[in-house]
Structures are given as C-alpha cells and as structure tokens.
Amino acid sequence: MRKLLFNSMIRAPLTEAAPRADDAALAELAAALERVARRRLGRSLAIREVDAGSCNGCELEIHALNNAFYDLERFGIRFVASPRHADVLLVTGPVTKNMREALVRTHAATPDPKWVVAVGDCAIDGGAFAGSYAIEGGVSAVIPVDLHLRGCPPRPEQLIRGLLALLEKNARSE
C-alpha cells in the first residue's frame, strides 16, 4: 500500500486539465464551472442523485464524475446522502409510476433554493420507454425541472457542462 501511495505522490495526476486539443473544452469548462460555483454557492454545491426508473446507465456515468479523470469534487461539487443536504436533485429515468411518490417526497424534502436536473433521454419525455403503462413520461411530468441533459447516457463531460449551464442560468436570473 505504501508503494502505491508513494507512486501516486510522484506520478502526475490523472485529473484532466491537460490542454490537448480534444481535451481543451473540458479543461475550459472546468475552470468556468469553478468560478461560477464559488460566486453562487461559496465553493459548494451539494447534489442528491435520484434514480426514478433509469436502466442504471446514467448512474454509471454519474459515478464516473467522481473518478480521478473528472474529479468533480475539485469544483466543490459533491454528492450527498440525503435530500435534506442537497441544493440540486439529479434525477434519472422516465419516472416509473412505482417511483412517483418517492420522487415527489424526495423533492419535498429538499430545502429551497433547489434545482432539479433531469438526466438522460428517458428523463426528458420517457425516451425509449415513452407510451408505457408503467411510466409518467419524464421528470417534468412530476416535479418542476430546471434543466434537461440529453444523452443515453450523457457523457461525464456533458454532465459537467450541464451543471455549469445551470449555475449560469441562475446567476443571470438574479
């Protein structure tokens, strides 16, 4: 273990800020997100993730935000265990009828001010599951949504981009 830890100290970090051409957008995005997050929320944004019927693909990519390459926490953005600690609900899935009540209650338990981000194509309008007897047909059919992020699932850099857009929108509306 000491060897691994030691190597981690002397190796360059994997976290991507490297200005290679195809990575430049992400690096630029990262810097901008950091500035806005600090201005709005004093270095901190707490996210509660709610799976409202996703296939778990979105969850995999949301998990990826915490890996060494994306390292979401460097921006002061972190995932929390309770809606009561959250500023943002990140909701995935077409909202199944069996999850509707749980989503509504989670939303009610999140203190104001709060934002809801619907993640993934099926969270927008049901996506591939549209028309099913078992779904509500998107997050906005159940709770008010501030931002929709497309993708099946969205890539991690798209998710970061989306969080930035949310912050900018709210900064402008003040």
Place this chain on the structure above:
Amino acid sequence: MSTLLDLVSQCQATGQHHPWPRVAVDATTWQFVAEQLAAGRWSLLGLWGGNAAVHAAVLDSDAIAVLSYDCKDGGFPSLSRHHAPALRLERAIRDLFGLEPRGIEDPRPWLDHGRWGSGAPLLDNSGARARGRPYRFLPAEGESLHEIPVGPVHAGIIEPGHFRFNANGETIVRLEARLGYVHKGIERLMVGCDLGHAAILAGRCSGDSTVAYALAFARAAEAALGIDAPARAHWLRALMAELERLANHLGDIGAICNDAAFALMHTHCGILRERVLRAADACFGHRLMRDQVVPGGVVADIDDRGEHTIRALLVEIRRRFPSLVELYDNTASLQDRTVGTGVLKHELAQQYAAGGYVGRASGRSFDARRTPGYPPYGDLEFATPVLHEGDVNARVWIRIREVEQSLTIVEQVLGRLPSGAIRTDLPRRGGEGMALIEGFRGDILAWVSLAQDATVLRCHLRDPSWFQWPLLEAAIEGNIVADFPLCNKSFNCSYSGHDL
C-alpha cells in the same frame, strides 16, 4: 428415471422454436417437472407468462428445453410450491398476465404496486382492476427485535428498491427486499415492435449489461429467423462483451472495497474502469457500447487504430492490476471485513441456479459461454474460476480471476479476428428463438416469438438477478446491519434488469 430429452420426445413440439425444443406439457408432466426441479436434478432457467400460457425454461445437465403449460382455466399449478426459486417469477406472472399460480404460498403481488391504473397490463384487453393494497412484509418474531426500513431512495448513487431489515441489536435476523420500483413495462413496449426497435429496448433493460442484453436479444431473434450472424460479428460481439465484463468487474472490485471504507482500491480500480470505457468509446463510439450489437450482426467495425487502442488498454491493465490485487490480498483490515462475511451456501446457489460470480463463489461453475455455449467461445481458451467459500471475499476473487480471463480473451479475439462482413440482412418471417448469454453478473435469458412480418409477438428477458436477489437475503442472515452495503455490492444485483 426420465431425462429432460426423454420428456421432450414424449411431448408434442410446438411451432418453430430454436435452437432448443419447446413442447406443450399437461398437468401431470408439469407436476413431474416441479418434482425434478425440487429434487435438484434439473435447474430452472426462467419462467414467464404469455396470453393464456406459461413457459418454463429448464436445464438438465447440458440439455435445455422450454415447457409450455396451457392455462385454459386462467391459472397453472404453482412450481414454487415445490421449487422456491420460481416464487417471485410466479408473482410477476400473476401481476402482468393475471394468470393464477394455483397453490402458491405467497399471495402478495410483486411488480405491481397498485399504481399502474389497471391490473394484468400485459394481457390483451385486460380490463382487470388495479390490485393496490397494503404490502405486508414477512414477520420476524422474538424478543427485542426491531425493524429498519431502507429505500426505495438510497443514500448512494444506486438504483431504487426497498429493504426491510429485522434486527436484534446489530445482527440481522431477516432481510426482505421489495422490488419493482423501476418497472418500466419493457415487455409490453416490445409487443408489435420491429426487431430494430425491440433491440434498442433490450439494450436498455440493465445499462451495465447493455451489450449482454443486446447480444441475448440478437441471438434469440436470429434463432427465431433461422439465420446466423457473419463470423466477424461473432468475434466483435465477444470483444464488446468482454470489455463490458472488464469494466463492470473493475468497477465492482473497487466499489466493494469502498463499502468497506477502503477508498484507495476504489480510486485505482475506477481509473482502470474509465480506461476501459474510453477504449470502448474510441473503438465503437459509445462508452457503454450501447446499440452496437443488433440482430444480424454488429453496427460498428474496428480498424487498426481501434485494435491498437485495445492492445494499449490490455498493457495498461496488466501493468496496474497486479499491484491492486496484491493490495487487496495484503490489507488485513480490508480482509477482516470481506472474509467470512455474507456466506452463501453451495446448496442454495445450486438450488437457485445462481449464475455469475454469485454462483461461482459458492461452487456452482455454470458459465453460459461454455454451456450451452455460443460462438466464438468454443474457439477460445479461458478458465471459469470457481471457489467454495461463498463469502464476500470469494466474490471479489472470482471477479479478479475473471478480469484476468477477460484480458486473455480480448487478446485472443484481437489476434484471430476473421475478416468479412459484420452484418447480415434480416429476412421477414416468423418463428421462436431463445438465447442464453453470459453477462458480467450471470446468464441472461432472452426468448422471443416473432410474427410472420418479423415483428415481436412476445419477448421475455430474464435477468440473472431474479435468482440472486433471494440469495442475498439468505446470505445476510446473522451478519451485522453495517455489513449490508458490503454484501449487497458483492452481489451487485440489477434492479432495472429485474424489474423490467
């Protein structure tokens, strides 16, 4: 004693069902099947409903058959009365088709939470009323027991389900899961779809197994149509399936350690997982390789650059992974959490025909890549690791060994990838087909019945989790509440794949 093949030869074959036979059975034979299952001579691979019929897929050593019971009077004799693994499947059949499993010992609904607006949604012209009523969890009785309800919204970034613990102090006396929260009605949506659209739905049953599901559906559809994908497509499918297995196992190994509060493994395994996803993205244009496997073949081919990317990935994992394995093996505080925790007995794994690392960590060696087998695995050399301890540690080690095996499979595939077409045209005709595919968490069963214009009449997809969720409840008994996340992650059952 009668074998499954004897039984099949005595019954009337139905329709054009490939590659295994489907036969109609009467009540006496159905009872005989229940007895064979209960005696452990045969294994239940799946049990699903249709309009006025139920179908059971059964495995007898290496023989497979589908046995269909005609529900003339709106019901069928319960198999679960004799063979417990059928229980939740029967409850689901009743919820979706309104067919009554006669003699079933658990009258509660399963997927139907009383919120769909109608009952039996998969039945044509159902008109049945919603069954909404309070759900009673199984009781636990004794002195100073307390109940802990958890979910459906959990503390982490995971899928929703409800867990009801009965605990004595810290020790779990009984755990019961309630699932169905992510039921999306996929099987109903598939009815009437063309194969392209149905494949998209199949690939969204469980996102972490999108390749395996798409492959299972594609092979079932190809069997129904009586066609075969081109040789190169078989090998590319195996390449994708093994990359998917690698990504999931690497993620799981880290996540299990993380649930024992050992974040260092999680971080390093997360890096390797991300590298697999990026290589998949570079080769196939999607990090999870979604919608890449289709009936008739695959969508994207790889070129020299793609091959180079994957070879570089193999080098990187082989360079980094051994020191992580050593770290896992040599960290006493971590081993203290995983060794002897959440033991699943061999008998239960066998009874439930548990697939994947859950079965293999408890001495059940079944691997769908070998039995029944599908190309190109017959041409590949790989081992199926088996352990007997059945604890969290064994489930971690199975994953470690499978990572190593998948690396050698990917290497073999790259070295022997045949040239030629990657996709073949689909004929428009009817038929029935079934496939059994080894996903990362176990065998996925796909069954499809096609109309004459090759649209879907009925499709059933059975996740390996159906036979693993109940075992988690058995394995957790006597463990402490704080070890539940660890045990749960070591099983890593799919909610979405189960709920459909």
